[in-house]
Amino acid sequence: MSLFKERLLNQLDKIDMSQKELAEKTDITPATISRYTTGNRNPSAENARRIASVLGVSVDWLIGVSDSQNFNSSQLSKKEKADIAKDLDEIKRQLLDSDELMFDGMPMDEESITKILSALEVGMEMVRKKNKEKYTPKKYKR
Structure with missing residues (x-):
């Protein structure tokens, strides 16, 4: 399982949000969200940012670059x-x-x-x- 897919599914479960709700809040089609959760597709940089923002995690953590979920970890000035x-x-x-x-x-x-x-x-x-x-x-x- 890809790290992005795993972290996306875990975070959706953790905050009790459906894929449909995520799609609505990010303005990404439900079909695209479904492809992310099945591992058939990885998000563009912009979509990763939208998803991370809605899920309340850092983009770096979501895509597997960092193990820290925090926004403040090594934030750029x-x-x-x-x-x-x-x-x-x-x-x-x-x-x-x-x-x-x-x-x-x-x-x-x-x-x-x-x-x-x-x-x-x-x-x-x-x-x-x-x-x-x-x-x-x-x-x-x-």
Whole structure:
């Protein structure tokens, strides 16, 4: 069983929420939620954020990157989030300026670029959080 599927099902059970209620609260179709709970599909970064928010857990914990459910565990500061946003804006500008950019044999459109940027954002946040955990002295950790 995938860690995401296991944690999703356990958290739904823990807070006594149905898949249908989760679908309504996250604006994700019930069929998609069902695919997540059967392990047939993994969520996009945006859907993982929506689900984690409704379930009251961190995205990192839900997708299996962290063992801490807390939002405060290695949270990024506003400056760190702004730095990531600035980097992503620059990457987006470069991608949009490129006329010959292809993905899977097809020219890249703005929707594809947005999906790539969303995945990059999650990756950049994960790396910063892991580095923060790794390099913060114990006496400064919460």
